[in-house]
Amino acid sequence: MLLTSLRVLMQHRTQYIKHMDRVELCEEFRGRPILNGSGLTAADKASLCRMCPTRAIAFGQKLTLDMGKCLFCGECAVRFPEHVRFTNDYRLASSTREGLVVRENQADAWGFDQTAVRPEIRSLFGRSLHLREVSAGGDNSCEMELGAAGNVNFDMGRYGIEFTASPRHADGVVVTGPVTANMARELETTWQAVPEPKILIAVGADAISGGLFAESPAVNRKFFDIHKPDLYVPGNPAHPMTFITGVLALIRGGSTGTAADPQNEREE
Numbered sequence: 001m002l003l004t005s006l007r008v009l010m011q012h013r014t015q016y017i018k019h020m021d022r023v024e025l026c027e028e029f030r031g032r033p034i035l036n037g038s039g040l041t042a043a044d045k046a047s048l049c050r051m052c053p054t055r056a057i058a059f060g061q062k063l064t065l066d067m068g069k070c071l072f073c074g075e076c077a078v079r080f081p082e083h084v085r086f087t088n089d090y091r092l093a094s095s096t097r098e099g100l101v102v103r104e105n106q107a108d109a110w111g112f113d114q115t116a117v118r119p120e121i122r123s124l125f126g127r128s129l130h131l132r133e134v135s136a137g138g139d140n141s142c143e144m145e146l147g148a149a150g151n152v153n154f155d156m157g158r159y160g161i162e163f164t165a166s167p168r169h170a171d172g173v174v175v176t177g178p179v180t181a182n183m184a185r186e187l188e189t190t191w192q193a194v195p196e197p198k199i200l201i202a203v204g205a206d207a208i209s210g211g212l213f214a215e216s217p218a219v220n221r222k223f224f225d226i227h228k229p230d231l232y233v234p235g236n237p238a239h240p241m242t243f244i245t246g247v248l249a250l251i252r253g254g255s256t257g258t259a260a261d262p263q264n265e266r267e268e
């Protein structure tokens with residue numbers, strides 16, 4: 001029995017990611033976009049805007065891409081590779097809605113706005129955060145990635161971040177899905193059941209902007225008119241690393257949010 005257990009352990013080796021601050025995703029991952037609007041004709045601009053299924057691309061003074069609307073389908077980068085390129089940077093979460101809008105020639109760096117974080121979030125939830133997840137008409141993609149964030153690989157529990165079944169035991173709510181009319185009241189009821197102070201996190205394009213369903217009559221987004229999220233985690237679906245680094249930046253600060261990784265300290 002013991003030998004069998006040892007053999008299994010040897011085969012599996014270390015399953016969790018030891019150094020969360022050194023994670024690099026594969027080249028194919030579509031993360032932070034880099035934009036270059038120079039040389040685009042009026043026809044190109046119109047074509048670029050038209051092709052985007054969620055109107056995430058816009059031209060004001062400059063070319064912009066709203067990651068809160070983007071489905072990361074990559075179509076714009078395929079058609080206009082010299083003007084839109086997706087890097088594999090998964091650090092995309094933002095404490096403000098405006099922070100999700102990437103501008104032309106913007107520096108390729110994570111600009112998490114620490115000044116927008118309420119001070120009580122750090123002092124109360126920095127070491128322990130229990131979240132209630134509500135799939136408000138979600139398609140189970142973001143929900144699966146959130147489940148993966150707690151698995152043995154990503155192991156966000158090492159930071160004291162966990163999902164809980166009851167909103168009465170939660171410190172905040174994570175919303176996925178565009179908020180269908182059928183889920184609007186249930187989402188509000190869940191939010192009201194979480195004791196103050198509490199945090200709100202919107203995960204995925206559907207939750208942040210309505211995504212593909214923004215104009216659907218089956219969607220009721222009044223919840224987000226009333227309650228402003230403390231954290232926006234873009235993606236379609238959002239990657240576990242995007243979620244974990246975003247939550248850590250929210251509750252602990254720092255640019256990566258992973259400096260105080262207890263596992264790292266033990267393994268060094």
Ligand code: SF4
Pocket residue numbers: 051052053054055056057065069070071072073074075076077
């Ligand atoms: S990758 Fe995003 S911005 Fe580009 S076409 Fe798809 S949804 Fe639109």
